[in-house]
Amino acid sequence: xxxxxxxxxxxxxxxxxxxxxxxxxxxxxxxxxxxxxxxxxxxxxxxxxxxxxxxxxxxxxxxxxxxxxxxxxxxxxxxxxxxxxxxxxxxxxxxxxxxxxxxxxxxxxxxxxxxxxxxxxxxxxxxxxxxxxxxxxxxxxxxxxxxxxxxxxxxxxxxxxx
Amino acid sequence: xxxxxxxxxxxxxxxxxxxxxxxxxxxxxxxxxxxxxxxxxxxxxxxxxxxxxxxxxxxxxxxxxxxxxxxxxxxxxxxxxxxxxxxxxxxxx
Numbered sequence: 001x002x003x004x005x006x007x008x009x010x011x012x013x014x015x016x017x018x019x020x021x022x023x024x025x026x027x028x029x030x031x032x033x034x035x036x037x038x039x040x041x042x043x044x045x046x047x048x049x050x051x052x053x054x055x056x057x058x059x060x061x062x063x064x065x066x067x068x069x070x071x072x073x074x075x076x077x078x079x080x081x082x083x084x085x086x087x088x089x090x091x092x093x094x095x096x097x098x099x100x101x102x103x104x105x106x107x108x109x110x111x112x113x114x115x116x117x118x119x120x121x122x123x124x125x126x127x128x129x130x131x132x133x134x135x136x137x138x139x140x141x142x143x144x145x146x147x148x149x150x151x152x153x154x155x156x157x158x159x160x161x162x
Numbered sequence: 163x164x165x166x167x168x169x170x171x172x173x174x175x176x177x178x179x180x181x182x183x184x185x186x187x188x189x190x191x192x193x194x195x196x197x198x199x200x201x202x203x204x205x206x207x208x209x210x211x212x213x214x215x216x217x218x219x220x221x222x223x224x225x226x227x228x229x230x231x232x233x234x235x236x237x238x239x240x241x242x243x244x245x246x247x248x249x250x251x252x253x254x255x
Contacts, residue, residue, distance in 0.1 A: 046239045047251050060240050067244055105196065109246045116191045123190045149193055156195045 003151075005158050010101070012151075013093040020082050020092045022144055023151075027076040029111035029144070030068070038117035042068065042110060071106035078104075101155050108148045115141050180253055182235040184228040187248040188219050200245040201227065204238060229254060 002013045015023070032038035043064055046056045078100060082092050096104060116126065119141045126145065134140050186197075194216055201212035205228060218225035227249075228238055235251040242249035 042246065044243060044248055044250075046236070046243070046249070052236075052251070060243070063240075064243060106246070109192065109196070112191050113246060121190075126190045145191070152193055152196060156193070156199055159199070 003154050005098075006095075008098045010096040010098060010155065010158060011093065012096070013091075015082070015092045015094060017091075019147070020094075022147055023094065024079055024082055025144070026079065026107055026111050026148070027072050029115055030072050030107055032114050032117070035114070035118050038114045041113050041117050068106065068110055071103040072110065074100050074103035075107040098158070101159055105152055105155055108152050112145050112148050112152075115145050121145070180232075181229050182232045182251050183226045183254050184235050184238045184242070185224050185250050185252055186215070186219050186227055186242065187250070188223045189248045192247060194220065196245075197247065200242065200247055204241045204245070 001015055001019055002011075004011055004013075012023075032042055043061050045053050046060070047053060078094070078096050081094055084092075119138055121142060125142055134143055186201075197216045197219065198209065198212045201207050201215055202209060205212075207215070215225045215227055228235065232251070239249045239251050
């Protein structure tokens, strides 16, 4: 896999089918359904005061939901470039318009938080970047969190360098 | 003529005087570089200051990012939640 900036585009090329599939899973990974702790992590309480939390739920939370949905939809639209013959083993290229960088950071973050909550990863696991190769569903999920983090780091670096 | 509203107004003014603080809490998922970028963007802090707060969150579990009137504190917490950071507003004791 190669990742670089190309003018107003972020280009991820030479994507093997496995990594392409992980990227395609970003939108569905942002869905916290079925994991109340993941839902609670995405929509955190702003205070210990009940009155503030009630107001927040009514007025701010719907706005958050709209914001997160919009970011996920932007990413999902970009990811349609990876659609095609499912059986193809040909490596793919994904071009992300730089103006979508914020949406990508947001959706990747949602996905990482939801996956981490679903799997109840410990701090040690999340900080273990030299973990042995994937041997279980849990390992795969941890790899997914780290891979999405790698993409985030790249986007952040490019945002910083303008 | 009595003005019973007066007491309510005074109480509201007192409430407005209570400072609130915006606190960001540690979470093991958000990247350090991302947290720094969010602090710079939301509060307009220079990189060094944003990094100092990020490290405080990372090492001490929390950092007070801002202190002032409630409405503004709520605005900042909303911005931080929009970036998926763990943030709360607290009354300054």
